[in-house]
Amino acid sequence: MAMTSFSLSETVIDAAALTRELAQAGAGACVTFEGWVRDHNDGRAVLRLGYQAYASLAQSEGERILAEARDKFAILDVRCVHRVGLLEIGEPAVWVGVSAAHRGAAFDACRYIIDEVKSRVPIWKNEHYADGESGWLHP
Amino acid sequence: MAMTSFSLSETVIDAAALTRELAQAGAGACVTFEGWVRDHNDGRAVLRLGYQAYASLAQSEGERILAEARDKFAILDVRCVHRVGLLEIGEPAVWVGVSAAHRGAAFDACRYIIDEVKSRVPIWKNEHYADGESGWLHP
Amino acid sequence: MKCRVLYFAALRDHANTDAESVDTLASDARGLYAQLRARHGFGMDESRLRVAVNGEFAGWNHALRDGDEVAFIPPVSGG
Amino acid sequence: MKCRVLYFAALRDHANTDAESVDTLASDARGLYAQLRARHGFGMDESRLRVAVNGEFAGWNHALRDGDEVAFIPPVSGG
Numbered sequence: 001m002a003m004t005s006f007s008l009s010e011t012v013i014d015a016a017a018l019t020r021e022l023a024q025a026g027a028g029a030c031v032t033f034e035g036w037v038r039d040h041n042d043g044r045a046v047l048r049l050g051y052q053a054y055a056s057l058a059q060s061e062g063e064r065i066l067a068e069a070r071d072k073f074a075i076l077d078v079r080c081v082h083r084v085g086l087l088e089i090g091e092p093a094v095w096v097g098v099s100a101a102h103r104g105a106a107f108d109a110c111r112y113i114i115d116e117v118k119s120r121v122p123i124w125k126n127e128h129y130a131d132g133e134s135g136w137l138h139p
Numbered sequence: 140m141a142m143t144s145f146s147l148s149e150t151v152i153d154a155a156a157l158t159r160e161l162a163q164a165g166a167g168a169c170v171t172f173e174g175w176v177r178d179h180n181d182g183r184a185v186l187r188l189g190y191q192a193y194a195s196l197a198q199s200e201g202e203r204i205l206a207e208a209r210d211k212f213a214i215l216d217v218r219c220v221h222r223v224g225l226l227e228i229g230e231p232a233v234w235v236g237v238s239a240a241h242r243g244a245a246f247d248a249c250r251y252i253i254d255e256v257k258s259r260v261p262i263w264k265n266e267h268y269a270d271g272e273s274g275w276l277h278p
Numbered sequence: 279m280k281c282r283v284l285y286f287a288a289l290r291d292h293a294n295t296d297a298e299s300v301d302t303l304a305s306d307a308r309g310l311y312a313q314l315r316a317r318h319g320f321g322m323d324e325s326r327l328r329v330a331v332n333g334e335f336a337g338w339n340h341a342l343r344d345g346d347e348v349a350f351i352p353p354v355s356g357g
Numbered sequence: 358m359k360c361r362v363l364y365f366a367a368l369r370d371h372a373n374t375d376a377e378s379v380d381t382l383a384s385d386a387r388g389l390y391a392q393l394r395a396r397h398g399f400g401m402d403e404s405r406l407r408v409a410v411n412g413e414f415a416g417w418n419h420a421l422r423d424g425d426e427v428a429f430i431p432p433v434s435g436g
Binding site: 029106 | 154155158162164165166167168169170171172173174175176177178179228229238240242245246249250253
Protein backbone atom coordinates (compact mmCIF):
# COMPACT_ATOMS: atom_id res chain seq x y z
CA MET A 1 0.00 0.00 0.00
CA ALA A 2 2.78 2.40 0.88
CA MET A 3 4.04 2.21 -2.70
CA THR A 4 0.79 3.34 -4.29
CA SER A 5 -0.37 6.02 -1.85
CA PHE A 6 1.01 8.89 -3.93
CA SER A 7 0.27 9.27 -7.61
CA LEU A 8 0.36 11.70 -10.50
CA SER A 9 -2.72 11.85 -12.68
CA GLU A 10 -3.40 13.20 -16.15
CA THR A 11 -7.15 12.95 -15.61
CA VAL A 12 -9.72 14.40 -13.23
CA ILE A 13 -9.25 13.41 -9.57
CA ASP A 14 -12.09 11.22 -8.26
CA ALA A 15 -12.33 12.39 -4.64
CA ALA A 16 -15.21 10.08 -3.75
CA ALA A 17 -13.38 6.96 -4.93
CA LEU A 18 -10.21 8.02 -3.11
CA THR A 19 -12.14 8.66 0.10
CA ARG A 20 -13.64 5.17 -0.07
CA GLU A 21 -10.12 3.71 -0.26
CA LEU A 22 -9.39 5.28 3.14
CA ALA A 23 -12.27 3.55 4.89
CA GLN A 24 -11.53 1.17 7.76
CA ALA A 25 -13.80 -0.08 10.53
CA GLY A 26 -11.57 1.58 13.14
CA ALA A 27 -11.50 4.95 11.38
CA GLY A 28 -13.51 7.69 13.07
CA ALA A 29 -12.16 10.69 11.17
CA CYS A 30 -11.33 11.55 7.59
CA VAL A 31 -9.79 14.89 6.62
CA THR A 32 -9.27 15.85 3.01
CA PHE A 33 -7.60 18.77 1.29
CA GLU A 34 -8.26 19.80 -2.29
CA GLY A 35 -6.24 22.47 -4.03
CA TRP A 36 -8.35 24.18 -6.69
CA VAL A 37 -7.15 26.27 -9.62
CA ARG A 38 -7.90 29.88 -8.70
CA ASP A 39 -8.88 32.51 -11.21
CA HIS A 40 -6.25 34.94 -9.95
CA ASN A 41 -2.79 35.02 -8.42
CA ASP A 42 -0.80 38.01 -7.18
CA GLY A 43 -3.44 40.28 -8.67
CA ARG A 44 -3.33 38.81 -12.19
CA ALA A 45 -6.30 37.08 -13.81
CA VAL A 46 -5.49 33.42 -14.51
CA LEU A 47 -7.25 31.57 -17.33
CA ARG A 48 -5.82 28.10 -16.76
CA LEU A 49 -2.79 26.28 -15.40
CA GLY A 50 -0.32 23.73 -16.64
CA TYR A 51 1.53 21.42 -14.23
CA GLN A 52 4.82 19.81 -15.18
CA ALA A 53 6.46 17.12 -13.02
CA TYR A 54 9.74 15.28 -12.78
CA ALA A 55 7.63 12.17 -12.56
CA SER A 56 9.98 9.57 -11.10
CA LEU A 57 11.35 11.90 -8.43
CA ALA A 58 7.90 13.35 -7.68
CA GLN A 59 6.66 9.82 -7.10
CA SER A 60 9.47 8.84 -4.72
CA GLU A 61 9.41 12.19 -2.86
CA GLY A 62 5.61 12.04 -2.57
CA GLU A 63 5.78 8.54 -1.10
CA ARG A 64 8.50 9.69 1.28
CA ILE A 65 6.25 12.47 2.58
CA LEU A 66 3.35 10.06 3.11
CA ALA A 67 5.65 7.65 4.95
CA GLU A 68 6.80 10.53 7.18
CA ALA A 69 3.16 11.37 7.93
CA ARG A 70 2.49 7.75 8.90
CA ASP A 71 5.49 7.90 11.27
CA LYS A 72 4.66 11.26 12.83
CA PHE A 73 0.90 10.97 13.30
CA ALA A 74 -1.50 8.28 14.56
CA ILE A 75 -3.22 7.80 11.21
CA LEU A 76 -4.67 4.72 9.56
CA ASP A 77 -4.39 5.40 5.84
CA VAL A 78 -3.49 8.16 3.44
CA ARG A 79 -3.63 9.03 -0.26
CA CYS A 80 -2.34 11.93 -2.32
CA VAL A 81 -2.92 12.58 -6.02
CA HIS A 82 -1.44 15.49 -7.96
CA ARG A 83 -2.55 16.45 -11.45
CA VAL A 84 -0.17 17.05 -14.34
CA GLY A 85 -0.98 18.70 -17.68
CA LEU A 86 -3.48 21.45 -18.39
CA LEU A 87 -6.22 22.34 -15.89
CA GLU A 88 -9.16 24.71 -16.09
CA ILE A 89 -10.24 27.15 -13.35
CA GLY A 90 -11.91 25.29 -10.47
CA GLU A 91 -10.44 21.87 -11.21
CA PRO A 92 -8.74 20.07 -8.31
CA ALA A 93 -4.97 20.19 -8.85
CA VAL A 94 -4.09 18.15 -5.78
CA TRP A 95 -6.01 15.95 -3.36
CA VAL A 96 -4.87 14.72 0.05
CA GLY A 97 -6.95 12.39 2.22
CA VAL A 98 -6.17 10.96 5.65
CA SER A 99 -8.16 8.57 7.84
CA ALA A 100 -7.50 8.11 11.55
CA ALA A 101 -9.21 6.90 14.70
CA HIS A 102 -9.38 10.51 15.96
CA ARG A 103 -9.62 13.85 14.22
CA GLY A 104 -6.58 15.61 15.66
CA ALA A 105 -4.12 13.29 13.95
CA ALA A 106 -6.10 13.40 10.69
CA PHE A 107 -6.04 17.23 10.58
CA ASP A 108 -2.37 17.45 11.53
CA ALA A 109 -1.26 14.82 9.03
CA CYS A 110 -3.30 16.30 6.17
CA ARG A 111 -1.83 19.74 6.83
CA TYR A 112 1.69 18.30 7.08
CA ILE A 113 1.34 16.45 3.80
CA ILE A 114 0.08 19.34 1.70
CA ASP A 115 2.69 21.70 3.18
CA GLU A 116 5.50 19.26 2.40
CA VAL A 117 4.15 18.38 -1.05
CA LYS A 118 4.03 22.04 -1.99
CA SER A 119 7.57 22.70 -0.78
CA ARG A 120 9.38 19.51 -1.79
CA VAL A 121 7.77 17.56 -4.63
CA PRO A 122 9.23 18.46 -8.07
CA ILE A 123 6.09 19.77 -9.74
CA TRP A 124 5.83 23.18 -11.37
CA LYS A 125 2.89 25.40 -12.16
CA ASN A 126 2.70 27.40 -15.37
CA GLU A 127 0.06 30.13 -15.16
CA HIS A 128 -1.65 31.30 -18.32
CA TYR A 129 -2.81 34.88 -17.80
CA ALA A 130 -5.69 36.78 -19.30
CA ASP A 131 -3.23 39.20 -20.93
CA GLY A 132 -1.80 36.35 -23.03
CA GLU A 133 1.39 35.91 -21.06
CA SER A 134 2.32 32.81 -19.17
CA GLY A 135 5.00 32.02 -16.67
CA TRP A 136 6.46 29.32 -14.48
CA LEU A 137 6.09 29.94 -10.79
CA HIS A 138 9.36 29.55 -8.92
CA PRO A 139 8.57 30.96 -5.50
CA MET B 140 -26.93 31.20 2.19
CA ALA B 141 -26.08 31.55 5.87
CA MET B 142 -29.47 30.13 6.81
CA THR B 143 -28.97 26.86 4.95
CA SER B 144 -25.29 26.16 5.64
CA PHE B 145 -26.00 23.80 8.54
CA SER B 146 -28.43 20.94 8.25
CA LEU B 147 -29.55 17.72 9.88
CA SER B 148 -30.09 14.76 7.58
CA GLU B 149 -31.92 11.47 7.96
CA THR B 150 -30.27 10.10 4.83
CA VAL B 151 -26.73 9.39 3.64
CA ILE B 152 -24.51 12.47 3.32
CA ASP B 153 -23.51 13.22 -0.29
CA ALA B 154 -20.00 14.61 0.16
CA ALA B 155 -19.38 15.14 -3.56
CA ALA B 156 -22.52 17.25 -3.99
CA LEU B 157 -21.73 19.30 -0.88
CA THR B 158 -18.16 19.91 -2.08
CA ARG B 159 -19.47 21.21 -5.40
CA GLU B 160 -21.61 23.74 -3.50
CA LEU B 161 -18.42 25.21 -2.03
CA ALA B 162 -16.84 25.93 -5.41
CA GLN B 163 -16.04 29.53 -6.34
CA ALA B 164 -13.65 30.85 -8.95
CA GLY B 165 -11.58 32.54 -6.23
CA ALA B 166 -11.32 29.43 -4.08
CA GLY B 167 -7.89 27.78 -4.02
CA ALA B 168 -8.39 25.43 -1.09
CA CYS B 169 -11.11 23.12 0.18
CA VAL B 170 -10.77 21.22 3.45
CA THR B 171 -13.35 18.67 4.52
CA PHE B 172 -13.86 16.65 7.68
CA GLU B 173 -15.96 13.49 7.85
CA GLY B 174 -16.73 11.76 11.13
CA TRP B 175 -17.23 8.04 10.56
CA VAL B 176 -18.94 5.57 12.85
CA ARG B 177 -16.16 3.53 14.46
CA ASP B 178 -16.49 -0.13 15.36
CA HIS B 179 -15.25 0.48 18.91
CA ASN B 180 -15.25 3.09 21.67
CA ASP B 181 -13.51 2.96 25.03
CA GLY B 182 -12.63 -0.65 24.39
CA ARG B 183 -16.17 -1.85 23.62
CA ALA B 184 -17.22 -3.25 20.26
CA VAL B 185 -19.88 -1.01 18.66
CA LEU B 186 -22.37 -2.49 16.19
CA ARG B 187 -24.15 0.72 15.19
CA LEU B 188 -25.09 4.16 16.44
CA GLY B 189 -28.21 6.21 16.86
CA TYR B 190 -28.13 10.01 16.84
CA GLN B 191 -30.86 12.06 18.47
CA ALA B 192 -31.08 15.85 18.08
CA TYR B 193 -32.97 18.76 19.54
CA ALA B 194 -33.59 19.76 15.96
CA SER B 195 -34.56 23.42 16.20
CA LEU B 196 -31.79 24.31 18.66
CA ALA B 197 -29.24 22.15 16.81
CA GLN B 198 -30.09 24.07 13.64
CA SER B 199 -29.70 27.52 15.21
CA GLU B 200 -26.57 26.60 17.17
CA GLY B 201 -25.02 24.97 14.08
CA GLU B 202 -25.68 28.11 12.02
CA ARG B 203 -24.20 30.22 14.84
CA ILE B 204 -20.98 28.19 14.73
CA LEU B 205 -20.71 28.56 10.95
CA ALA B 206 -21.27 32.31 11.25
CA GLU B 207 -18.50 32.47 13.87
CA ALA B 208 -16.18 30.62 11.51
CA ARG B 209 -16.96 33.12 8.74
CA ASP B 210 -16.11 35.95 11.14
CA LYS B 211 -12.91 34.43 12.52
CA PHE B 212 -11.32 33.03 9.35
CA ALA B 213 -10.79 34.26 5.79
CA ILE B 214 -13.04 31.67 4.20
CA LEU B 215 -15.34 31.83 1.21
CA ASP B 216 -18.04 29.27 1.93
CA VAL B 217 -18.91 26.54 4.38
CA ARG B 218 -21.33 23.66 4.88
CA CYS B 219 -22.01 21.25 7.73
CA VAL B 220 -24.39 18.30 7.73
CA HIS B 221 -25.04 16.03 10.73
CA ARG B 222 -26.90 12.75 10.52
CA VAL B 223 -29.74 11.80 12.83
CA GLY B 224 -31.28 8.34 13.26
CA LEU B 225 -29.58 4.96 13.00
CA LEU B 226 -26.18 4.60 11.33
CA GLU B 227 -24.11 1.57 10.46
CA ILE B 228 -20.34 1.22 11.03
CA GLY B 229 -18.38 3.27 8.52
CA GLU B 230 -21.19 5.68 7.61
CA PRO B 231 -20.40 9.40 7.77
CA ALA B 232 -22.12 10.86 10.84
CA VAL B 233 -21.03 14.43 10.22
CA TRP B 234 -19.49 16.32 7.29
CA VAL B 235 -17.84 19.74 7.37
CA GLY B 236 -16.51 21.47 4.26
CA VAL B 237 -14.80 24.84 3.91
CA SER B 238 -13.52 26.68 0.84
CA ALA B 239 -11.06 29.56 1.01
CA ALA B 240 -8.55 31.39 -1.14
CA HIS B 241 -5.72 29.86 0.89
CA ARG B 242 -5.35 26.62 2.78
CA GLY B 243 -4.45 27.91 6.24
CA ALA B 244 -7.84 29.50 6.80
CA ALA B 245 -9.63 26.46 5.38
CA PHE B 246 -7.85 24.06 7.77
CA ASP B 247 -8.33 26.33 10.78
CA ALA B 248 -12.01 26.96 10.09
CA CYS B 249 -12.80 23.29 9.45
CA ARG B 250 -11.11 22.31 12.71
CA TYR B 251 -12.89 25.08 14.60
CA ILE B 252 -16.28 24.04 13.26
CA ILE B 253 -16.04 20.35 14.09
CA ASP B 254 -14.65 21.10 17.56
CA GLU B 255 -17.50 23.51 18.30
CA VAL B 256 -20.18 21.28 16.78
CA LYS B 257 -19.05 18.39 18.95
CA SER B 258 -19.05 20.46 22.11
CA ARG B 259 -22.09 22.71 21.62
CA VAL B 260 -24.72 21.37 19.21
CA PRO B 261 -27.49 19.43 20.99
CA ILE B 262 -27.03 16.05 19.34
CA TRP B 263 -26.53 12.80 21.26
CA LYS B 264 -25.00 9.50 20.31
CA ASN B 265 -26.48 6.21 21.45
CA GLU B 266 -24.01 3.36 21.04
CA HIS B 267 -25.32 -0.14 20.48
CA TYR B 268 -22.74 -2.62 21.74
CA ALA B 269 -21.93 -6.14 20.65
CA ASP B 270 -22.96 -7.41 24.11
CA GLY B 271 -26.53 -6.23 23.51
CA GLU B 272 -26.33 -3.17 25.74
CA SER B 273 -26.71 0.37 24.54
CA GLY B 274 -26.05 3.71 26.13
CA TRP B 275 -26.19 7.43 25.58
CA LEU B 276 -22.83 9.13 25.58
CA HIS B 277 -22.74 12.14 27.89
CA PRO B 278 -19.06 12.99 28.06
CA MET C 279 -48.53 27.88 35.38
CA LYS C 280 -47.85 25.23 32.77
CA CYS C 281 -44.58 24.60 30.94
CA ARG C 282 -43.84 22.20 28.13
CA VAL C 283 -40.69 20.21 28.96
CA LEU C 284 -38.63 18.42 26.31
CA TYR C 285 -36.39 15.46 27.13
CA PHE C 286 -33.42 14.12 25.20
CA ALA C 287 -31.04 11.19 25.41
CA ALA C 288 -30.55 9.78 28.94
CA LEU C 289 -33.17 12.13 30.40
CA ARG C 290 -35.69 10.95 27.80
CA ASP C 291 -35.00 7.31 28.66
CA HIS C 292 -35.33 8.12 32.35
CA ALA C 293 -38.56 10.11 32.00
CA ASN C 294 -39.81 7.53 29.51
CA THR C 295 -41.22 10.29 27.31
CA ASP C 296 -39.85 12.85 24.87
CA ALA C 297 -42.01 15.68 26.28
CA GLU C 298 -44.58 16.45 28.90
CA SER C 299 -46.74 19.31 30.13
CA VAL C 300 -45.80 20.27 33.68
CA ASP C 301 -47.73 22.29 36.28
CA THR C 302 -45.15 24.17 38.25
CA LEU C 303 -44.75 26.82 40.89
CA ALA C 304 -41.05 27.19 40.07
CA SER C 305 -40.06 30.75 39.24
CA ASP C 306 -37.00 29.77 37.22
CA ALA C 307 -35.41 26.91 35.29
CA ARG C 308 -33.45 25.79 38.35
CA GLY C 309 -36.59 25.32 40.36
CA LEU C 310 -38.31 23.46 37.53
CA TYR C 311 -35.43 21.02 37.17
CA ALA C 312 -35.42 20.35 40.93
CA GLN C 313 -39.13 19.56 40.73
CA LEU C 314 -38.70 17.20 37.76
CA ARG C 315 -35.62 15.57 39.23
CA ALA C 316 -37.61 14.67 42.31
CA ARG C 317 -40.47 13.35 40.17
CA HIS C 318 -38.42 11.23 37.73
CA GLY C 319 -35.33 10.46 39.81
CA PHE C 320 -32.91 11.95 37.26
CA GLY C 321 -29.35 11.11 38.27
CA MET C 322 -27.84 14.01 36.36
CA ASP C 323 -26.82 16.98 38.47
CA GLU C 324 -27.77 20.47 37.32
CA SER C 325 -24.06 21.25 36.92
CA ARG C 326 -23.85 18.85 33.98
CA LEU C 327 -26.84 20.30 32.13
CA ARG C 328 -27.59 23.37 30.08
CA VAL C 329 -31.03 24.94 29.78
CA ALA C 330 -32.91 26.10 26.72
CA VAL C 331 -36.12 28.11 26.86
CA ASN C 332 -38.26 28.48 23.75
CA GLY C 333 -35.48 27.13 21.55
CA GLU C 334 -32.65 29.35 22.84
CA PHE C 335 -30.00 28.62 25.43
CA ALA C 336 -30.79 30.39 28.69
CA GLY C 337 -29.42 30.70 32.23
CA TRP C 338 -30.61 28.62 35.18
CA ASN C 339 -32.06 31.82 36.66
CA HIS C 340 -34.17 32.42 33.57
CA ALA C 341 -37.65 33.43 34.82
CA LEU C 342 -40.30 31.09 33.47
CA ARG C 343 -43.61 32.21 32.04
CA ASP C 344 -46.78 30.30 31.39
CA GLY C 345 -46.52 28.34 28.14
CA ASP C 346 -42.72 28.32 27.96
CA GLU C 347 -41.02 25.38 26.27
CA VAL C 348 -38.10 24.25 28.41
CA ALA C 349 -35.38 21.72 27.62
CA PHE C 350 -32.64 20.44 29.88
CA ILE C 351 -29.64 19.66 27.69
CA PRO C 352 -27.38 16.78 28.78
CA PRO C 353 -23.72 16.86 27.72
CA VAL C 354 -23.77 16.51 23.93
CA SER C 355 -22.02 13.79 21.95
CA GLY C 356 -22.54 14.53 18.27
CA GLY C 357 -19.87 14.18 15.61
CA MET D 358 32.37 11.65 -19.79
CA LYS D 359 28.75 12.02 -20.83
CA CYS D 360 25.82 12.90 -18.60
CA ARG D 361 22.14 13.03 -19.43
CA VAL D 362 20.68 16.32 -18.18
CA LEU D 363 16.94 16.82 -17.59
CA TYR D 364 15.32 20.26 -17.66
CA PHE D 365 12.07 21.39 -16.09
CA ALA D 366 9.92 24.50 -16.00
CA ALA D 367 11.84 27.75 -16.56
CA LEU D 368 15.11 25.91 -17.22
CA ARG D 369 13.38 23.80 -19.87
CA ASP D 370 12.01 26.91 -21.57
CA HIS D 371 15.45 28.50 -21.43
CA ALA D 372 17.32 25.44 -22.75
CA ASN D 373 14.53 24.91 -25.26
CA THR D 374 14.67 21.16 -24.65
CA ASP D 375 13.52 18.76 -21.93
CA ALA D 376 16.79 16.82 -21.93
CA GLU D 377 20.18 16.67 -23.55
CA SER D 378 23.30 14.60 -23.53
CA VAL D 379 26.27 16.65 -22.31
CA ASP D 380 30.01 16.04 -22.63
CA THR D 381 31.58 17.37 -19.49
CA LEU D 382 34.83 17.55 -17.62
CA ALA D 383 33.03 18.65 -14.45
CA SER D 384 33.78 16.45 -11.46
CA ASP D 385 30.60 17.31 -9.61
CA ALA D 386 27.09 18.68 -10.05
CA ARG D 387 28.23 22.22 -9.26
CA GLY D 388 30.72 22.17 -12.09
CA LEU D 389 28.19 20.74 -14.51
CA TYR D 390 25.65 23.45 -13.73
CA ALA D 391 28.30 26.15 -14.20
CA GLN D 392 29.08 24.70 -17.63
CA LEU D 393 25.41 24.55 -18.65
CA ARG D 394 24.65 27.97 -17.27
CA ALA D 395 27.39 29.42 -19.46
CA ARG D 396 26.04 27.52 -22.48
CA HIS D 397 22.35 28.35 -22.09
CA GLY D 398 22.50 31.63 -20.17
CA PHE D 399 20.34 30.36 -17.28
CA GLY D 400 19.44 33.24 -15.00
CA MET D 401 18.83 31.06 -11.99
CA ASP D 402 21.59 30.99 -9.43
CA GLU D 403 22.75 27.68 -8.02
CA SER D 404 21.49 28.80 -4.59
CA ARG D 405 17.90 28.57 -5.83
CA LEU D 406 18.22 25.07 -7.27
CA ARG D 407 18.39 21.55 -5.93
CA VAL D 408 20.19 18.70 -7.69
CA ALA D 409 19.01 15.18 -8.39
CA VAL D 410 21.28 12.43 -9.71
CA ASN D 411 19.77 9.24 -11.09
CA GLY D 412 16.37 10.08 -9.67
CA GLU D 413 17.47 10.92 -6.12
CA PHE D 414 18.18 14.28 -4.51
CA ALA D 415 21.94 14.78 -4.14
CA GLY D 416 24.37 17.44 -2.95
CA TRP D 417 26.10 19.94 -5.20
CA ASN D 418 29.37 18.16 -4.43
CA HIS D 419 27.99 14.85 -5.68
CA ALA D 420 30.73 13.28 -7.82
CA LEU D 421 29.46 12.56 -11.32
CA ARG D 422 30.09 9.37 -13.24
CA ASP D 423 29.78 8.57 -16.89
CA GLY D 424 26.16 7.90 -17.78
CA ASP D 425 24.63 9.71 -14.80
CA GLU D 426 21.22 11.33 -15.24
CA VAL D 427 21.30 14.78 -13.67
CA ALA D 428 18.45 17.21 -13.04
CA PHE D 429 18.61 20.74 -11.71
CA ILE D 430 15.42 21.36 -9.78
CA PRO D 431 14.04 24.93 -9.76
CA PRO D 432 11.91 26.04 -6.79
CA VAL D 433 8.77 23.91 -6.97
CA SER D 434 5.22 25.23 -7.22
CA GLY D 435 2.87 22.27 -7.08
CA GLY D 436 -0.37 22.20 -5.13
